[in-house]
Amino acid sequence: MKVGFLQMEPDFGRVRRNVERAFSLMGDCEADLMVLPELFNTGYQFASRDEVKALAEEVPEGFTTEAFIYEARKRKTYFVFGIAEKVRDRFFNSAVLVGPEGFIGVYRKIHLFSMERLWFAPGEDGFPVFDIGMARVGLMICVDWLFPEAARVLALEGADIICHPSNLVLPHCPDAMVTRCLENRVFAVTANRIGREERIPGKALNFIGKSQIVSPRGKILYRAPEDREEVRVLDISPEEARDKLITPENDIFLDRRKEFYERLV
Amino acid sequence: MKVGFLQMEPDFGRVRRNVERAFSLMGDCEADLMVLPELFNTGYQFASRDEVKALAEEVPEGFTTEAFIYEARKRKTYFVFGIAEKVRDRFFNSAVLVGPEGFIGVYRKIHLFSMERLWFAPGEDGFPVFDIGMARVGLMICVDWLFPEAARVLALEGADIICHPSNLVLPHCPDAMVTRCLENRVFAVTANRIGREERIPGKALNFIGKSQIVSPRGKILYRAPEDREEVRVLDISPEEARDKLITPENDIFLDRRKEFYERLV
Secondary structure, X not given: OEEEEEEEOOOOOOHHHHXXXXXXXXXXXOOOEEEOOOOOOOOOOOOOHHHHHHHOEOOOOOHHHHHHHHHHHHHOOEEEEEEEEEEOOEEEEEEEEEEOOEEEEEEEOOOOOOOHHHHOOOOOOOOOEEEOOOOEEEEOOHHHHHOHHHHHHHHHOOOOEEEEEOOOOOXXXXXXXXXXXXXXXXXXXXXXXXEEEOOOOOOOEEEEOOOEEEXXXXXXXXXXXXXXXXXXXXXXXXXXXXXXXXXXXXXXXXXXXHHHOHHHO | XXXXXXXXXXXXXXXXXXXHHHHHHHOOOOOOEEEOOOOOOOOOOOOOHHHHHXXXXXXXXXXXXXXXXXXXXXXXXXXXXXXXXXXXXXXXXXXXXXXXXXXXXXXXXXXXXXXXXXXXXXXXOOOOEEEOOOOEEEEOOHHHHHOHHXXXXXXXXXXXXXXXXXXXXXXXXXXXXXXXXXXXXXXXXXXXXXXXXXXXXXXXEEEEOOOEEEOOOOOEEEEOOOOOOEEEEEEOOHHHHHOOEEEOOEEOOOOOOHHHOHHHO
């Protein structure tokens, strides 16, 4: 199965341009599953709720999702991409999954980072896993990496591949995702953006790039640089994620001792 | 507060010699809290249940715990050390905490690794946190690192410092403990052993050393080499572990959304 990411630098507020550039950057790369960054079509640093309102889209009826459904059919590719989602009078920081069969599902970010909570409502529907035939795909967004519960829930729900659209500014996530993959024996595709935004004076954000694909044994199969747009597709075997044995005697899921984890909930 | 570890190579089966060597290696180092490896006084690779029976000790009445209580009083130091614990007709892979005031508590390893389950019963009392005045100390052992729930429970129960006696053979733990510290904003002291054991033919174990102390912000304050016995003590401020803010808007504990973590238990 060919999975990949697009690491790009969105142009804030220019949704159509960003969507067109995304497809242009992906060119005619062949992939079964591609992951794009969080809020890839709008840019990250909103300065007012009105901006969010102007740029958010409905799912699946909005421009961006429809464009991806069209391309998914044409390319026979599944796509995960992050956008600002409008749901009646509320907005979510969402990741959308579409495929050749059309719209599949959406994840609304559960853990909101910093100023995101000024604009977005926190997700109310949990961490979803979708079976796309070749693999079971789990969705989480950016700072969800910091909460071990996110990847854990996805893996326990059967995810083989965690698709992780991101706009990372802190330095720790790429290495921490290695731990997430090891402790859950899953693949993870983190698609991050690059570049800088300072739409709010004094609140500059520098995005760290380093999009990557990590194996269930914690191997960084590929990590992108910090400062360059890049498309990368690798061949993986999703069934590697279904082997949870770390020794002949230790299955990391069967060995969990839930009776001692009550404090977590 | 001065916290440290002893990285050593036990001589299998020679409990008195290992205990004496531990104190000799620690010399007159000044520390408030010292962590020793898992099963530091017996060695790791038992070849029969009879061996465990011969080497396991009661807690706190056994030789090793009494020796540490004596030294804890003399040195005004808290010690965490791993031993095979005998409880009536059962054995646990345990970590014991003693201090100048005497015996404080014991943790019986919850997640047993590989052949350990042939000799040891899995712990039945959860992950404990003890307040030793200068800090709140949580205990876990070796492969507990692989289960994010272990460190998470300890941190939610208020641990400032995770004391982590280990006998690591897999390569991943030292880096994964950085993630554990970041995601929980705690200190971790991993005390590992070095050397090789092949007491069961064809089942050689090479222990990876790399004992380390990691800060709540994921900084490796010190990491020992793979192949040398070492005592290391560092000065830390346990109160750093009580600041759970990663941005002015994000408290990593208050931001947890337990209603979506039900799958974990």
